[in-house]
Amino acid sequence: MTEFQTISRKEQIIVTAAQLFKQKGYEASSMRDIALVLNMEAASLYHHIKSKEEILELICFTMAQKFLAAIAEVNDIYFNAEEKLRKAILHHVEIITEDINKSAVFLREWRSLPENSLKDFMFLRNHYESEFTHIIENGMQEDIFENVDKKFAVLSILSSVNWINEWYQADGKMNAAEIAKKISDFVMGGLRKKMVTDPHYRP
C-alpha cells in the first residue's frame, strides 16, 4: 500500500508547486509557500526534491515529453493532413486541459529554467513546432490546404491552442474534444482549399 492508489509525497510537492507557480509565478512562489500548503516545513521538502529548480525542470520536461509523444503518435499512424492536424490539435488540447497547472508552468515559466535545461527545453519545443510544420507541408502537397505561409500558420495554430490555458476551467461546460473541434474548424476554415469550381461543394 506504499504507493498504490495513493500519490507519492514527491508528486504532492510537484502538484502543489505547479498550482502556486501558475497562480503567482515561479519566482514569486517560495519554498515556504509550497510547504505551507502541505502542512510541513520548507526544509522538509528537501527530503524529496533536490532544489526548487528541480521542481521546475520536472514539470517542464514531463509536459514536453507528453506533447512530443502525442505528436509522434499522430505522425506515425497514417492520416491525411487534415486528419493529422485535427488529431494533433485534439491531443494538444487534451494534454493542456488534463492539467492546467502544469501546462501553465510549461507555457509560461520555462524562462526561469537554469541555462543548461533551458537549452534542452527550447530544443524540444522547436522540435514540436517543426512536427506541426510538417503536417502543414503535407497538406499543401496533398493540395487540400491553401498555399499559406507555413510559419504563420503554425504559430497561429499553436498560439490559439496554447491560449486556452488562460481561460479554461475544469468545471466549465466544454470538454477537450469540443474545444479542439471548435479551434480546428476555425483553423480549417482558413486552411482548407475552397473548391469553388465544384458546384456541389458545401462549406
Next chain:
Amino acid sequence: MTEFQTISRKEQIIVTAAQLFKQKGYEASSMRDIALVLNMEAASLYHHIKSKEEILELICFTMAQKFLAAIAEVNDIYFNAEEKLRKAILHHVEIITEDINKSAVFLREWRSLPENSLKDFMFLRNHYESEFTHIIENGMQEDIFENVDKKFAVLSILSSVNWINEWYQADGKMNAAEIAKKISDFVMGGLRKKMVTDPHYRP
C-alpha cells in the same frame, strides 16, 4: 535642452526595466539590476520613481491605453467589418512591434501587478477584448463572416497577434504591415464567407 530631443531619466529607467522584465521576468529582475545597466546605485532610482511596482504599473497601463486608443479609433471611423478587423489587427501589430520590451511586460508580467492595479488592468483588458468581439458581431450581421463562435474567434485572433511578441525581432525582414497582412489573410480565410453559389467567385 532639458528634455528636448533627449529622453528623461525616468523614461530611461522605465525602458531599461522593460528590457530586463522581458528578459528575466519582473520578479527575477532586481532594482540593482536596473541600476547596474544605468551605471548608478539602486537607491538613486528612487529619486525618479516611487517603487518597483510603480514601474510595472506605468508600463502596463501606458501600453493598455495605446491599445484602447487604437481600437477606439478603428471603431469610430466607418469601415465595414473586414476593414475594421484588418485595421484593428494592423494597429495591434504596430503597437507590439514598436516596443517589444514594453509589450512583453504588458502581455506576460501584468500578473505581478498589486491587487488594486490588477483589477483595473483586467477591466481594461476585457474592454479591449469586447471591442474585438463587436467587430466580429458586425461582420456576422453584415453577413460577410461565417457564423462562427465569437468567443473562439476573438481568442484565436488575439492569441495569434500577441504571439508575434515571442518571435518578432526588430531587425527582421518583415515590418508591421506585412505581418499584419499575413495574419489577417490567415484569419480572414477562416472567417470570410465562401460564396460557392456564385460561379464567378475567386478566392
Next chain:
DNA sequence: AAATTTGCCTAACAATCGTTAGGTAAAATG
C-alpha cells in the same frame, strides 16, 4: 528484538531583496 531507513522537525546560514535616511557636489535659479 535490533538495526536501519524514512519523514519530518528546529535552528541557522549567507545572500539578496526593496526601500529609507542622510549627506554631498554640481547645476539651476534668484
Next chain:
DNA sequence: CATTTTACCTAACGATTGTTAGGCAAATTT
C-alpha cells in the same frame, strides 16, 4: 554671489530567499 534644487552617493534596515546541518520519533527491514 547666495540659495535652492537636482541627481546622485554611501550605509544600512528589516524582511525574505533557497538551502544545509543535525536531531528525533515512527515505520520498516533484518
